[in-house]
Amino acid sequence: MRELEIKKSRRRFLRFLAASPVLTTPFFESGLLTRLFAAQDAPPGSAQGKLADTARGNGVIAKAEQALDVMDFEPAARKALPPAHFGYLATGVDDDGTVRANREGFAKFQIRPRRLVDVEKVDMSVRLFGTAWDTPIVLSPVSSLKAFHPEGEVAVANAARTKGHLQMLSTVGTSSVEEVTAARSAPIWQQLYPTNDWNVTRAILRRAEHAGCPVVALTVDLQEDSNRETLYRSRRVDDRDCSNCHASGWRGYFERKPMFDGLDVSKVTALHLSSMNWDFVKRVKDATTMKLVIKGIVTREDAQLAVEHGADGIIVSNHGGRAEETLRSTIECLPEVLEGAGRRIPVLVDGGFRRGTDIFKALALGANAICIGRPYAWGLAAFGQPGVETVLEILRRELLAIMRQAGTPSVGAITPAFVVDHSK
Numbered sequence: 001m002r003e004l005e006i007k008k009s010r011r012r013f014l015r016f017l018a019a020s021p022v023l024t025t026p027f028f029e030s031g032l033l034t035r036l037f038a039a040q041d042a043p044p045g046s047a048q049g050k051l052a053d054t055a056r057g058n059g060v061i062a063k064a065e066q067a068l069d070v071m072d073f074e075p076a077a078r079k080a081l082p083p084a085h086f087g088y089l090a091t092g093v094d095d096d097g098t099v100r101a102n103r104e105g106f107a108k109f110q111i112r113p114r115r116l117v118d119v120e121k122v123d124m125s126v127r128l129f130g131t132a133w134d135t136p137i138v139l140s141p142v143s144s145l146k147a148f149h150p151e152g153e154v155a156v157a158n159a160a161r162t163k164g165h166l167q168m169l170s171t172v173g174t175s176s177v178e179e180v181t182a183a184r185s186a187p188i189w190q191q192l193y194p195t196n197d198w199n200v201t202r203a204i205l206r207r208a209e210h211a212g213c214p215v216v217a218l219t220v221d222l223q224e225d226s227n228r229e230t231l232y233r234s235r236r237v238d239d240r241d242c243s244n245c246h247a248s249g250w251r252g253y254f255e256r257k258p259m260f261d262g263l264d265v266s267k268v269t270a271l272h273l274s275s276m277n278w279d280f281v282k283r284v285k286d287a288t289t290m291k292l293v294i295k296g297i298v299t300r301e302d303a304q305l306a307v308e309h310g311a312d313g314i315i316v317s318n319h320g321g322r323a324e325e326t327l328r329s330t331i332e333c334l335p336e337v338l339e340g341a342g343r344r345i346p347v348l349v350d351g352g353f354r355r356g357t358d359i360f361k362a363l364a365l366g367a368n369a370i371c372i373g374r375p376y377a378w379g380l381a382a383f384g385q386p387g388v389e390t391v392l393e394i395l396r397r398e399l400l401a402i403m404r405q406a407g408t409p410s411v412g413a414i415t416p417a418f419v420v421d422h423s424k
Contacts, residue, residue: 060075060076060079061073061075061076061382063383064379064382064383064386064387064389064390065386065390067390067391067394069354069355069394069398070354070355070375070378070379070391070394070395071354073375073378073379073381073382073383073387073390073391074374074378076378076381076382076383076387077089077148077377077378077379077381077382079382080381080382081148081381082238082240083234083235083237083238084231084234084235084238084240084242085147085148085381086234086381087230087231087233087234087235087238088144088147088231088234089148089374089377089378089381090230090231090234090374091228091229091230091231091234091322092228092230092320092321092322092325093226093227093228093229093321093322093323093324093325094227094229094325095229095325096229096230096321097321097325097327098318098321098323098324098325098326098327098328098329099320099321099322099352100321101321101326101327101328101329101352102318102320102321102329102330102331102351102352103329103352103354104329105328105329105330105331105332105352106329106331106352106355106357106358106361108331108332108421108422108423109331109361109364109365109419109420109421109422110419110420110422111357111360111361111364111402111406111418111419112406112417112418112419112420113405113406113407113418114406114407114408114418115407116407117407117408117409118409119403119404119407119408119409121409122400122403122404122408122409122410123409123410123411124136124396124399124400124403124410124411125410125411126368126369126411128166128313128346128348128368128369129214129215129291129312129313129346131214133164133165133166133369134163134164134165135164135165135396135399136359136363136367136368136369136370136399136411137165137359137369137370137372137392137395137396137399138165138166138167138168138348138369138370138371138372139156139160139165139166139167139168139371139372139373139376140168140350140371140372140373141168141169141170141171141173141191141217141373142170142173142373142374142376142377143170143171143172143173143174144170144172144173144174144256145173145174145175145377145380146174146175147174148377148380148381149380149381149384151384151385152173152174152175152380153169153170153173153174153175153179153180153183154175154179154180154183155380155384155385155388156180156376156380156385156388157175157180157181157183157184157188158183158184158385159376159385159388159389159392160184160388161183161184161185161186162385162389163389163392163393163396165392166188166189166369167180167184167188167189168188168189168190168191168217168371169188169189169190169191170191171190171191171192171193171204171257171259171271172193172257172259172271173257173258173259174256174257174258175258176258176259176261177190177207177208177211177213177259178211179258181211181212181213187212187213187214188213189213189214189215189216189217189293190204190208190211190213190215190216190217190290191216191217191219191295192204192205192208192216192217192218192219192284193219193222193271193272194218194272194273194276194280194284195265195268195270195271195272195273196267196268196269196270196273196274196275197265197267197268198283199263199264199267200260200263200264200265200267200268201284201287202287203263204259204260204263205284205287205288205290206288207259208288208290209288209289209290213290214290214291215290215291215292215293215312215313216284216288216290216291216292216293217293217294217295217315218281218284218292218293218294218295219272219295219296219319220276220294220295220296220297221295221296221297221298221317221318221319221323221324222272222296222319222322222323223272223274223323224270224271224272224274226322226323226324228322250265250268250269251265251266254268278305278309281294281306281309281310281311282309282310285309285310285311291312291313292310292311292312292313293311293312293313293314293315293346293348294306294311294313294314294315295314295315295317296315296317296318296319296323297314297315297316297317297337298316298317298318298326298328298330298333298337299333299336299337299340300336300337300339300340301340302337302340303336303337303338303339303340303341303347304340304341304342306340306341306345307340307341307342307344307345311345312345312346313345313346313347313348314337314341314345314346314347314348315347315348315349315350315371316330316333316334316337316347316348316349316350316351316367317330317349317350317351317371318330318333318351320350320351320352320373320374321351321352329351329352330349330350330351330352331349331351331352331358331361331362331365334347334349334362334365334366334367335365335366338365338366338367343366346368346369347366347367347368348367348368348369348370348371349362349367349370349371350370350371350372350373353370353371353372353375353395354375355395355398356395356396356397356398356399356400356401356402357398357402358370359395359398359399360399360402360403360406360408360414360418361419363411363414364414364415364416364417364418364419365416365419366416372391372395375391375395376388376391376392378391379391406418
């Protein structure tokens with residue numbers, strides 16, 4: 001009788017959790033507690049029982065090759081990382097609604113497959129600014145990757161080299177542009193936080209250009225007052241002494257960021273220039289021979305202005321839900337940005353990509369390529385370079401599968417006719 005009451009109490013508690021917003025936070029993107037609820041009373045050793053073990057954390061993958069999808073790497077990364085480091089990776093702003101929206105947005109688009117198309121040979125290659133890439137999957141800039149693995153950005157570059165992917169490096173990465181370019185054995189793109197000191201901005205541009213970067217991606221979607229509650233809460237439960245790594249003040253911050261080595265940062269009080277406007281875009285463009293891509297455009301009007309002010313490309317981005325709480329997914333923003341750009345410049349998109357079908361939908365809507373951040377960072381945190389490589393392998397495999405199923409033998413064959421927005 002007591003055992004029955006315990007089971008009933010457990011079921012009531014799990015139903016409470018199922019209705020709670022906690023299940024939709026980034027910490028539970030893989031739906032582990034939902035699976036636990038479904039399998040709670042399963043007999044030990046049964047298929048459902050094994051699923052329950054996974055939900056309780058007993059089934060977290062121990063090797064990269066055990067992953068069935070990229071979401072399998074999230075609990076493995078959470079297990080491997082200190083709470084504050086995982087919180088930094090997982091966080092959105094406010095209650096993380098835009099992080100969730102980025103994932104949920106893909107469900108608004110359905111795929112319309114065609115039949116009796118020869119898809120024995122499938123070509124996933126794309127061209128960006130004259131360079132051919134094996135797939136449309138690009139590694140987004142993610143800051144401070146050594147917080148997730150000792151080899152940081154270099155391990156990611158090694159994986160990008162092995163798998164043939166384009167990589168972007170964060171201004172506030174923990175490896176230099178020279179180190180990452182050498183590891184990648186090919187040019188990378190440099191992301192740019194301009195700071196509030198033009199001399200520092202210009203020095204970073206020159207360094208990236210000298211290192212062989214063909215493209216700089218100016219980030220325009222982030223100000224200093226991003227309210228990252230998930231990060232703040234994760235810090236409260238992290239009992240480590242972090243003072244050795246996190247020296248106070250801007251100078252201590254820049255000491256851990258190689259792109260600022262040798263620069264006078266005494267006047268820098270912000271990474272993100274609050275006074276940035278379209279005149280500043282022209283100033284950056286005039287200061288470099290690199291192609292200028294604007295990262296963070298989400299509206300038709302700004303896409304039009306980007307073209308008018310000489311931008312060479314656009315990345316549709318809301319900073320992975322880490323900038324502001326718009327509750328609007330980037331996949332929903334993509335069509336109007338493409339309309340504003342008028343197909344005159346390349347348009348890439350990031351935010352919430354976890355499946356090959358997600359990539360297919362973005363390509364069908366008109367994106368030239370897609371960018372991933374959190375999934376490869378999960379792989380890095382859990383297993384280093386092999387984790388990143390496996391994340392890329394899974395996404396490539398899933399994209400290949402849906403291209404065959406939809407009857408599209410090349411990326412160029414993926415047109416708007418292959419998707420429908422059922423939310424309209």
